[in-house]
Amino acid sequence: MTEYALRRGDGQRLFLTKNQIRDDLQDGMNDACELGSVPALSSDELDKLAEILMTPGRMVGVETGMEVPVTHDIGTIRLDGDQGNSGVGIPSSRLVGMMFHERAMGADTMELGHIDYSFKPVKPVISNEMQAMEVVQQNMIVPILYGAMPNMGLYYTPDGPFENPGDLMKNFKIKEAQEMTEKSAEHLTRDMVWIMQRMMKAGADGVNFDTTGAAGDGDLYATLHAVEALRKQFPKMYIETGMAGEMVLGMHGELEYNGQLLAGIWPHQQAKLLAKAGSNIFGPVVNTNTSKSSPWNLGRAVTFVKAAVKESPIPCHVNMGMGVGGIPMFETPTVDAVSHASKAMVEVAGVDGI
């Protein structure tokens, strides 16, 4: 029986038959349906996913007419970066990195990001960042966002002024832990708004809140309020909000936005809230299970994202990369895994961008 070369979630090579691929797609889809209470894919859609996965060739692309915009977050420093990560270590400035992505690699939007890539560390270097934004805007054509992570963990001791809720929880100081989360969220909202007010003054087209919710529901709460405040002040700015994971962790457990409990919400629920707050673009994330096959992970990811696309009032630009979107957890994910999963997201989940 013919076996197809695929991947496990950790990047290992796997060989599966058509029936095994179909079974794994179904199981992955069922997992998403059960966890998120989202609709199942149709039998035709599962067949289409299987067909994509079985397409030979390391690189596949979407059908003509189905092309979508692509953007990059770390693109600013991907060429220059050389810390043992996915950077390629070519000495180049952030401007050069961004221009390469625009003019040589076909990126439709880009972002300027700081090496620390969290909002808080930008505060002391805000003048540098404003100047960099001005220079970038004078040299480039595509929309340029300012990108950083809300990263609320930086507001907890020892990095920040508030006692670490994780430590308080372990000592059963639950109310105190919740209070620290609330205070940190308030601080974080203020910082993000302050930074973006200045970046907009320097000519940014908008903001990319990247890996929102990484520190749990408080992190998302702070970001929703920042989005709301920025939308009010800058009615025309682009606001892209991408998530850190598929489900919002309930570190506080009781925070709400617009009457919706934030803990435990899935992509299709996140999309509606972010739209309500004022985001233009939602970046859904579905985590890759490193012990399962690529069909299992892709079936699951496409099911979650299709539901988000269906319910989202704003365009969905899905996160595709290391350990998300059905792509293996691998520093530089293999092109076969990335291109097959991306094609599936466009053609079956119907995403508006990547």
Next chain:
Amino acid sequence: MTTVESSKIELFDAIVAYNKEKVLAAVNKARTVMGPQEIIDALAAGMNEVGVRFERGKLFLPHVMVAADAMTAGVKVVEQDLPKSGGKEALAVCVTGTVEGDVHDIGKSIVSTLLQCAGYKVFDLGRDVPLRNFIDTCKAENGRMIGMSALMTTTMQGQKECIEMLKEEGIRDKVKVMVGGAPATQAWADKIGADGYGENAGEAVRKANELLGIK
């Protein structure tokens, strides 16, 4: 009429509802028909369900902690019925932390919390932990397991180095090592000679139980 079966259900439900008052009431009622160990087992079954619901986004960290607190209070009540030597002791000592150079804290803290809730004595060393500290704490506290987290590909090498240090100290065979964090995988755990890897916090606890032979 109170029966063993109805009591087991009541204990289980009270823990899952993370309601301390209900847990204590259920424990006192159950003592008329059940032995202390049976009561503790029923409470533990409830805690397992709390862990599953946390994993599935149905319960959140504060609920897990309230349930754990309620379970501790319930166990304290029945401990007086146990023979003197039969008091509830920690399942084992675990030393956890995020390796040196890596300041990520949250995922590791959730694992530490769930291990604690499952009955382990946990020494959470925090983040950016010098590798030597894992070994020294393990030796000093008679640790049976080290759990190391790394959130970056640039710092996960520390997990490998710590395993090498355990070998140099001659205690590698006495200590189980689990690794976790976003870039860690089973393949990475196999490659560096770790004993276990958990896909998420709930699985980390199940894997720890399995590695240490705890049912």
